[in-house]
Amino acid sequence: MDTMRDRFNSVAASLLEDDPKTVLVFAVIGHGSLEISDRFGDRVIDVGIREQAMIGVAGGLALEGFKPIVMSYTPFLIERPFEQIKLSLTHQDVNAVLVSVGGSWDAASSGRTHLAPEDVALMSTLPGWTVHVPGHPDEAEAAIWEAHQSGESHYVRLTVDSNRSAHETTHGRIATLRRGSEDAQTILAVGPVADAALDATTGMDATVLYTSVPRPLDARGLTAAVTGTDVVVVEPYLAGTSVSQVAAALSDRPMRIRAVGVTDPEMQHYGSPHELRAAHGLDSEGIRRAIERGITQIAV
């Protein structure tokens, strides 16, 4: 199966072809794997290893009516130039599509400098951004298209993980993957941890919901789908990031909301992405243990 990153490359090429306002902005990372016709070369801008300039240049392009798509590794796209995202995009009232690769554990062997489980939390502090955490290459492709066509500000978080199949997530709607009893606890899985959440709750009385758009969360869909009093958010980034959105959506009823996510961003655990993910407790076994313990995880 191809990867989310493969899909980015093909979608980006199509968008350059279809929309003359599309401009791709890179800081070296990601540029080399693109196959772009020379006809569109002047709308592919590589600023070198200058991430602040990468976002600033995107802001300038957007001020002039272009639709920049900016791509890099997660920490270099979101964390290093965060003030530029805040001021050179959001505060200027202009829009861009930011596409990251790497997420919380893809670069396990590279260590802390190349990992950014805090990205969704950071982006959630800025108004007007839609955050996509696709769980399958098909969802990633749809998210990038939707983000670009909207003309608004979107952050699309690509990873090497993939669920076994894509889920219907049109316009960020919450999907029901498994329905439990009326009193069952609800598991809300975000993006590529959905299969693990399904596997972890096999044999439990649990309703498993799915979203690939944690911000803004489909509050109406969540309100309708949750019937019990317990919700566990399983999120492939900093634990607790999406809890406030869930709490706000369910504020009309007494609830217990817990989070299962990355609790130790400083964890040094080289190896494969799968191994680091398991070390964070976000494989099926870890998720099951966390659900059975019934305690809230908080990032430290």
Next chain:
Amino acid sequence: MTTTNHLADARSIEPYGYDDLFRFMSMMTGDEKHSEAATSTLDVIWTLYDRVLHVDPLDLDHPNRDRFYLSKGHGPMAFYAVLAAKGFLDPALLPQFATSTSILGHHPDRRRVPGVEISSGSLGQGLALGVGASLAIGLSRRSGRVFVLVGDGELDEGSNHEAIALAGRLGIGRLTAIVIDNDSAYHGWPGGIEARFSVEEWQTAVVDGRDHDAMFEAFTAAHPDRPLAVVARVGRKA
């Protein structure tokens, strides 16, 4: 020193000149900590709007207009005064400076103030925006130029040096950086501020930041296929 903006003159909407700027600035109080920043930029901004920029207060979004980015957003009283003198702002708004209902803050907001191209205040944002806008204007086959005003102290921000190097490598001929040099950089600029730009293949000039004719010559000098940096010296903490 006072000359006339032909665009505004043609529409008879510009009754104000250079001498009015001081009266306008005195109408804005409450940001005295940035008064040096305001007075240091006054002559540069006036010269740009009076003699250099192709801008029109009656057609703010003209695609071929020149863009002026006040990256050094501190002390915008001079900027507001010039905008008022040139017909972008009603001078009656100036006494409301930074009051709760005013559109005029201690840093300019492009969403609220007519003629303001970028919102600024946090130093080090404007040059990269100017690089992106310059590239966009080129992609659109339009004719506008981009002028970014930064301070010598602001140049300490590392983000500027990413943009300076990038603009030099890309040879962006429609971009001009104007550095107000009032000796504010904490550790100074050994070799001169202009050296930081010339090493990145910018064309450079150093002028008296109070000499309108000299600045006009510098701002309008030909610099095809390379960006232009003009260091405008205005004296220490002027």
